[in-house]
Amino acid sequence: MAKIKGNAISPTRREDYAEWYQQVVKAAELAEISPVRGCMIIKPWGYAFWENIQKGLDALLKAAGHANAYFPLFIPKSYLEKEAEHVQGFAKECAVVTHHRLEAGPDGSLVPAGELEEPLIVRPTSETIIGAVYAKWVQSYRDLPILLNQWGNVVRWELRTRLFLRTSEFLWQEGHTAHETSEEAWEETRRVLEIYRDFVENSLAIPVIAGAKTPGQRFPGAVETLCIEAMMQDCKALQAGTSHFMGQNFARASGIIYQSREGREEHAWTTSWGASTRLIGGAVMTHADDDGMVMPPRLAPAQVAILPIFRDPAGRRAVLGHAEGVAAALRRLDTAWGGKIEVVVDSREMNAGEKGWEWIKKGIPLRVEIGPRDMESDSVSVGRRDRSPREKYSLGREDFIASVPGVLREMQDGLFARARAFLEGHCREIDDPEEFRGYFTPKDPEKPEIHGGFAWSHWCGGRECEDRAAGDLSVTIRCLPPDREKSGPGKCIVCGGESPGRVPFAKSY
Numbered sequence: 001m002a003k004i005k006g007n008a009i010s011p012t013r014r015e016d017y018a019e020w021y022q023q024v025v026k027a028a029e030l031a032e033i034s035p036v037r038g039c040m041i042i043k044p045w046g047y048a049f050w051e052n053i054q055k056g057l058d059a060l061l062k063a064a065g066h067a068n069a070y071f072p073l074f075i076p077k078s079y080l081e082k083e084a085e086h087v088q089g090f091a092k093e094c095a096v097v098t099h100h101r102l103e104a105g106p107d108g109s110l111v112p113a114g115e116l117e118e119p120l121i122v123r124p125t126s127e128t129i130i131g132a133v134y135a136k137w138v139q140s141y142r143d144l145p146i147l148l149n150q151w152g153n154v155v156r157w158e159l160r161t162r163l164f165l166r167t168s169e170f171l172w173q174e175g176h177t178a179h180e181t182s183e184e185a186w187e188e189t190r191r192v193l194e195i196y197r198d199f200v201e202n203s204l205a206i207p208v209i210a211g212a213k214t215p216g217q218r219f220p221g222a223v224e225t226l227c228i229e230a231m232m233q234d235c236k237a238l239q240a241g242t243s244h245f246m247g248q249n250f251a252r253a254s255g256i257i258y259q260s261r262e263g264r265e266e267h268a269w270t271t272s273w274g275a276s277t278r279l280i281g282g283a284v285m286t287h288a289d290d291d292g293m294v295m296p297p298r299l300a301p302a303q304v305a306i307l308p309i310f311r312d313p314a315g316r317r318a319v320l321g322h323a324e325g326v327a328a329a330l331r332r333l334d335t336a337w338g339g340k341i342e343v344v345v346d347s348r349e350m351n352a353g354e355k356g357w358e359w360i361k362k363g364i365p366l367r368v369e370i371g372p373r374d375m376e377s378d379s380v381s382v383g384r385r386d387r388s389p390r391e392k393y394s395l396g397r398e399d400f401i402a403s404v405p406g407v408l409r410e411m412q413d414g415l416f417a418r419a420r421a422f423l424e425g426h427c428r429e430i431d432d433p434e435e436f437r438g439y440f441t442p443k444d445p446e447k448p449e450i451h452g453g454f455a456w457s458h459w460c461g462g463r464e465c466e467d468r469a470a471g472d473l474s475v476t477i478r479c480l481p482p483d484r485e486k487s488g489p490g491k492c493i494v495c496g497g498e499s500p501g502r503v504p505f506a507k508s509y
């Protein structure tokens with residue numbers, strides 16, 4: 001596989017991490033910037049990855065008793081105004097529809113006409129519209145719980161966009177549940193966080209830290225926000241999923257009232273939770289390397305690419321027939337996670353080296369080359385994406401086919417182990433404020449190198465200390481782990497006040 005010297009992606013992670021990320025997304029054909037400012041086009045390979053994320057997460061949510069439904073894209077402005085904190089939290093990033101018609105203007109342009117009596121907001125999240133509907137659906141405790149999920153899109157106006165990580169429109173799922181008691185709603189909030197942790201760690205192979213957000217970082221209107229936090233290869237944190245306990249705030253705002261078992265009128269207890277196409281960005285920044293994307297085998301759009309090598313039409317027919325035979329045998333096999341192995345036979349007429357590099361950049365777990373010589377010896381030449389692109393091994397056809405489910409499992413586990421070692425290797429207990437400052441300050445402020453990680457330091461619980469860390473160093477407390485007190489008490493890294501245990505501070509996306 002000639003042509004490429006050094007790495008397939010330029011710049012490398014170390015040279016310019018942000019630009020490397022954009023180049024990987026492009027080279028892997030996951031997404032591109034659209035003509036509409038702030039919005040992305042998800043390309044077939046990226047969308048197939050998203051569909052597998054959907055399938056996996058959807059199955060876990062359904063197994064926990066949730067059903068899917070769909071609610072409107074538009075939310076009347078008055079709905080959004082019902083919950084004061086909620087409206088404050090989202091007001092600055094709302095797209096507002098004020099007209100419902102276009103008319104020809106004098107110069108042939110189109111002019112908005114038919115002003116709406118009440119403006120509509122393109123949903124930034126659907127608590128308020130779903131709350132209004134639940135208020136109609138719920139009369140008695142017998143109507144509870146409601147456990148619904150919605151797959152859809154939302155809009156949060158962004159001026160500085162980054163594909164998958166920050167775009168004005170993104171795809172996600174948002175779950176909204178209503179319960180009879182606080183305990184039930186809490187149980188739901190925790191159950192879904194555990195589903196997210198399970199999915200992100202075991203399917204996306206991204207290790208996370210789970211915990212509760214500090215009051216300052218909660219979802220607008222929530223009583224408590226639980227989250228999972230991952231570490232990217234530039235040592236910044238990425239929030240990978242959130243689950244909110246709303247208490248009765250949204251039930252009060254929307255009027256979700258039920259008659260209790262004792263015949264009293266009570267407000268329901270609600271939760272909401274979401275995970276988005278951001279997970280794709282997280283997978284890129286966790287697993288990709290300087291040669292492109294590295295797909296976790298369990299969610300890869302395909303696990304094996306077969307690359308037939310031929311020189312003339314007659315050779316092409318023979319090799320293609322043989323390659324299809326290998327593909328058919330592979331497609332009959334189950335993966336370690338259930339479901340069949342997905343195989344692509346890439347029969348395009350192009351340079352074999354270039355073709356190989358395309359699949360490396362897309363992150364396909366296994367590349368299999370089959371040429372006339374391999375056919376003669378009934379063997380195949382295999383490249384694994386978790387090894388150097390230049391490393392290949394030859395194996396008898398039957399032996400190779402039998403090995404694939406096990407190799408994919410090994411690669412999946414290997415990716416997770418590598419990411420976990422990275423996370424653990426970039427956690428540091430810091431008690432000295434100067435060391436803390438140094439940890440989060442790049443040596444080259446003009447062109448910051450990769451630095452920092454998760455600083456496990458003490459925090460007194462004061463909002464001011466949190467704000468000061470955020471202001472001075474762009475560092476936030478990622479979460480309050482449930483076993484925080486295990487680390488023992490200490491002194492707040494900012495003010496020196498009493499702290500019951502360490503929390504992870506980090507820069508973040």
Ligand SMILES: [Zn+2]
Nearest residue numbers: 460465492495
């Ligand atoms: Zn403090």
